[in-house]
Amino acid sequence: MRKKLSLYLILSPTFIFLIIFTYLPLLRSLTDSLYDSRYSVEGEKFVGLDNFYRLFDDPIFWLSLKNNLLYILLTVIPSILLALGLALALWENKRVNRWLRTAFFFPTIIPLVSAATIWTFIFIPNLGLLDYYLAKWFGPMNTNYLGMSNSALLALSLVGIWKFAGYYMLFFLAGLQAMPSSAREAAVMEGASRWQIFYHITLPLLRPTINFVIIIALVYSITQIDHVVVMTQGGPNHATSVMLYYIQDLTLNSHDIGKASAATFVSLILLFSFSIVNLRILEKGVHYEH
Template sequence: MHRRLHILLLAPSAVLLFLFTYKPFFQAVIESVYDSRAASSGEFVGLANFARLFDDPAFMAAVINNFIYVVFTVIPSLILGLLFALLLKENTRTNRWLRSIFFFPTLVPLVAAAALWSFIFLPGVGLLDHYLSLFIHSSHHNFLGQESTALTVLIIISIWKYSGYYMLFFLAGLQSIPDDALEAAHIEGASPWQGFYHVTLPLLRPTLTFVGTIALVYSFTQIDHIPAMTNGGPGHSTTVLLYYIQTITMESQDLGKAYAATLCTVVGLFFLTWLNNALLDSGADYER
C-alpha cells in the first residue's frame, strides 16, 4: 500500500520530467541525424549535420565565447557571493538591509537589466562615458560596438545580476556550520584566514558544489541580454551557444544543425557539471 502511494505521489513529477526533459533530449538525438532543409527535408544524413556544424566558423566562435563567458562569470560570481555572505553573516539590521541591496539585481528581469546597462555604456551620453570624460578626459567609447569589449560588458552584467543570488545559498550554508568548530580553531590559535580555509571552506563544500552547478547552468541558459544589447555582434564576438542555436533555428530553419548544436551544448554542460562535482564534491561533509 505504501509503495503504491509513493509511486502515485511521484508520478506527476515523473511525467513532467519525461515530457520536458527526456523527451526533448531524445527528440534532439533523433532529429540531429536528419536534414530538415527544404531541398532534402527529412533525409537521413547520419553525422553530416555535426560535420557541417564543426565546419561553421560561427559555431566555433560561439564555443570559444561560451567558454570565456562561463569562466569569467561563474568564478567571479561565486567569489563575490561567498565574500558577501562572509561579510553579512551576522544577522544585524544593517546587514539585513545590505543583503536586500545585494539581492535586488536578481529580481530585475535580464532584459530590463540589459536596457539599464545599455544606457550606462551608451557612447557619448552614457553614465560611464560621462565619468570617463569628467575624470580622464576620454569619451565616445563604444564598448558594445567593439569586439574587444562587447563580451566583457555582458560578463559584467551577469556578475552584477547573480552574485547576490548565490550569496543567499552561501549564507544558508554558513549559518549551518556549527560555531563549536570555529571556536575550537580559534582556541588552537588559528588565524581568521586559517579558520576559513581549514574549517569553514571544507564544511561549505556541499553548498559550493550546488551553487557551482546552478551557476554553470545559468551561464549557458540565461542569455536574454544578448539579443537585447548586441544580437551576437559585433561580428560573432558575443555569440554564445544558445544564441547560436536560436539564430540558425529562426533564421535559416536548419533544424538538423540546430539539434546537433544542442546536443553538443548539453554534452559540454554535462562535462563541466561533472568536472565541478569532481573538483568540489570529493570529500565534502554531508552529515552535519
C-alpha cells in the same frame, strides 16, 4: 509493498515532469539532428551524422563555443567569489546587514531583458554613465563598449555578474548559517586566525554549497542569453555569439533545424560533462559527521 508503492506515487510527478520536459526533448533533439529539414530540402531527409559534420565544419560554431567558455570564466568565477565575499561580510544577522542583503539581491528580481536595457544606457558612448564618470578622471570618453570585439563580451559579463551574484549570495548565506558553530569556536579557543578558520573550517564545510552554486552558475551562463539578444545580437562580427544564441540564430533565421539540434545535443553533452567533473572534484571530502 505499500511503502514502496507510496514512495513511487510520491515521486511519480517528478518522474513525469522529467520525462516530459527533459528526456523527451533530449530524445527529440537527437532525432532531429539526424534529419535535414531546411527549406531547400523537400520534407525531412535522413542524413545520419551529416548535420554534425556540417556543425563541426562551421567556424561560427567553434567561435560561439570559444565565446561561451570565455563567458563562463568571466562570469562564473567572479560572481561566485563576489557572492561568497558578500555572504561572509553580511553573515551576522544585524539590521544593516539585512538591508544590504536586500540591496544586493535586488538585481536578481529584475528581468534580464530589463537589466540589459539598463546596462545598454550605461554603455552608450559619450552619453552613458560609464563614460560620464570615466571622463572625470581620464578626459572626454567616446568608447563604444558594445561595438568593439575586444570589449563587447566583457560588457555582457558585467551584466551577468551584476544580475546573479546576489542570487548566489543567498545560497552561501544559507550554507553559512547552517554550519555548526562548535568547530569555529574550538578553533578560536586554540588561537586560530580568521584566515585559518575560513580556509580550514568554513570553506571545507561550504563545499556542498559551492558545488551546488557552481552547477547553477554553469547552467545560467549557458542558458541566459536575453542580454545578448538585446544588447549585441551576437555582434560585432560574432564576438558575442554564444552557443544558445548560435542555436537560436540557426533555428529562427537559417531554419536549419537539423544543425541546430546537433548543436543543442553537443551543448547538453558539454554541460553534462562539466557537471560530472565538478561533482567528482568538489564532492571529495564534503561529508562530515556531526
